[in-house]
Structures are given as structure tokens and as C-alpha cells.
Amino acid sequence: EIVLTQSPDTLSLSPGARATLSCRASQSVASNYLAWYQHKPGQAPRLLVYGASTRATGIPDRFSGSGSGTDFTLTITRLEPEDFAVFYCQQYATSPLTFGGGTKVEIK
Amino acid sequence: EVQLVESGGGLVQPGGSLRLSCGASGFTFSAHWMSWFRQAPGKGLEWVANVNKDGSQRYYVDSVRGRFTISRDDAKYSFYLQMNNLRADDTAVYYCASGSGFLCEYWGRGTLVTVSS
Numbered sequence: 318e319i320v321l322t323q324s325p326d327t328l329s330l331s332p333g334a335r336a337t338l339s340c341r342a343s344q345s346v347a348s349n350y351l352a353w354y355q356h357k358p359g360q361a362p363r364l365l366v367y368g369a370s371t372r373a374t375g376i377p378d379r380f381s382g383s384g385s386g387t388d389f390t391l392t393i394t395r396l397e398p399e400d401f402a403v404f405y406c407q408q409y410a411t412s413p414l415t416f417g418g419g420t421k422v423e424i425k
Numbered sequence: 426e427v428q429l430v431e432s433g434g435g436l437v438q439p440g441g442s443l444r445l446s447c448g449a450s451g452f453t454f455s456a457h458w459m460s461w462f463r464q465a466p467g468k469g470l471e472w473v474a475n476v477n478k479d480g481s482q483r484y485y486v487d488s489v490r491g492r493f494t495i496s497r498d499d500a501k502y503s504f505y506l507q508m509n510n511l512r513a514d515d516t517a518v519y520y521c522a523s524g525s526g527f528l529c530e531y532w533g534r535g536t537l538v539t540v541s542s
Contacts, residue, residue, distance in 0.1 A: 352528060354470070361429075361532040362462075362470065362520065373530065405470055409527035412484045414460075414472035 319344055319408050323417035329425040336393040338420045340406035345386045350410035353382055353391045356419075357402045365404075366391065396422070427451040427531045429521050434536030437511055443538060445506040447521030452531070455479075459497055459504045460529050463517035463538075473519070474506065475527065489515075511540045 320343040328336055340351065349369040356362045364373040366382035369389055379394045393400055401424050406417040433445040447459070460475035474485045474495040483495055492511075497504035508515065516539050522529035 350527070356470070359534070361534045362522075363532075364528075364530050367528055367530075407470070409529075412527070413486050414475075414527055416470045416472070419469045 318413055319346065319411065319415050321406055321408060321415055321417035323404075323406060323420050325420060326418070327421045327423060329423050330396055331425045332396050332398055334396050334425075336391075336396055336400075336422055338391040338393075338404055338406075338422075340384075340389040340391070340417050342387040342389070342408060346389075346408045347410040349385050350408060351382075351384070351389050352407045352409060353380075354405045354407060355400075355402045356405060362405070367409075393422070398424075427523075429523060429531055429533035431519060431521050431533045431536035434519065434538045436539045436541065438542050439512060439540055441511050441540070442507070442509045443511065445508065445519055445521075445536060445538070447504050447506075447533060449502045449504075449523060452523070454502045454523075455499045457523040458526055459495075460522045460524070461495060461506045462520045462522060462529075462532075463515075464520070464535075465514070465517040468517075470520075471517075476504065508538070511538075513540050516540045 322341045324339045351369045353366040354362045370382045403419045403421045428450045430448045461473040476495045494507040518535040520535045522532040524530040
């Protein structure tokens with residue numbers, strides 16, 4: 318099983334700031350099959366990035382993913398009020414599919 | 426517009442059973458893998474099970490294998506999670522999702538399952 322570790326647990330930032338979220342895998346993620354999701358309470362999780370760096374349909378370009386192998390990053394440039402949420406990385410290369418523990422991006 | 430809507434959640438006693446349903450619309454159902462995920466209170470997301478396009482392959486997380494069964498009915502644009510021998514640690518919001526292979530592009534809003542006496 319691939320274990321994903323996200324850091325930090327919480328990020329306190331102001332609107333307009335830049336957010337950098339980290340996701341580290343316990344072993345290399347094949348084909349960089351690493352996705353990022355945004356999740357708000359009471360809502361459906363929203364796919365932001367897949368394949369480590371490809372934005373999903375309709376996702377603004379202020380969201381960008383990077384990395385390969387075992388180290389991945391989600392960057393949000395210029396945080397908008399609607400961006401504050403919990404973000405999860407997930408590997409979908411192999412079963413069992415696994416998630417990181419999440420990073421909460423909160424308003425400072 | 427793609428829509429996934431879960432139903433069937435509720436309160437059930439330990440050892441009991443529940444069947445969750447997920448109705449889909451807005452895409453070609455038979456061309457997609459379908460999955461179930463869950464989020465226990467105060468916890469993160471956890472994958473539960475998925476089924477491939479023609480229903481011939483099914484995968485489960487170890488903690489539910491042998492107790493839960495995923496199935497699909499393409500004619501009804503629906504898929505299901507039959508949950509037997511439920512335990513307190515199965516308490517969670519259950520989400521259905523669809524996508525290409527293991528990647529889940531679209532998700533529902535979830536249905537709450539509470540296992541308690």
C-alpha cells in the first residue's frame with residue numbers, strides 16, 4: 318500500500334496569498350498517477366489536478382500541480398475567498414487507492 | 426451536466442445491513458468505472474470499492490472485503506454498495522464517484538451511514 322503524507326496539516330493565509338501544499342509518497346507513484354482534490358463541508362470533492370500536473374476541466378489556472386516519483390506539490394497562486402477548503406492528494410496508480418491526510422487552507 | 430446522487434443512508438444497528446444506491450446522469454454510464462469512498466467523522470477521505478466498466482472487475486479496501494459488495498446496473502444508470510455485518514467504524518459519509526479507470530472525476534455529495542445501537 319502506498320502511504321501519502323501531506324504537509325502542513327493547516328495553512329493559515331490571507332486572500333491573495335500563495336499556497337504551497339506538499340504530498341510525499343512512501344514509494345514511487347507509477348506514471349505519476351497522483352491527483353489533488355478540494356473538499357468543502359457538505360459538498361462533493363472536486364478534482365483539481367490529475368497526472369500530477371494536468372488541470373481538470375474547468376479548473377482555474379491559479380491551481381497548478383507539479384512533481385514526480387514520490388514528491389508532489391499543489392500550488393495556488395493568489396488565493397480567492399472560495400479556495401479555502403481541505404485539499405487531499407490521492408494516488409490512483411494501484412489498488413488500494415490511498416489519500417493523504419489532507420491540508421486545511423484557512424483564512425488568516 | 427454530470428450528476429451523481431447517493432441514497433440509502435441511515436441509522437443501522439451493529440451487525441445490520443444497508444444498501445446504498447448512486448444514480449447517475451449527464452454522461453455515458455457504461456463507459457466509466459464507478460467507485461465508493463467514505464469519510465468518517467473528523468477523518469479524511471478513504472476509498473472503499475470500485476467496479477470496472479463491464480462489472481467484471483471489483484476491488485475493495487481490506488477492511489470491507491467480504492462484507493461489502495459493489496455492483497452496477499447500466500440500464501438504470503445506477504450502481505450500488507451492499508453493506509452487511511456493519512460495524513461502528515463503518516460510520517461515515519459515503520460518496521459515489523465515476524471516472525476513467527481508477528481516477529475519479531465526478532463525485533456525489535454523499536449520504537450518511539450511522540452504525541449504532
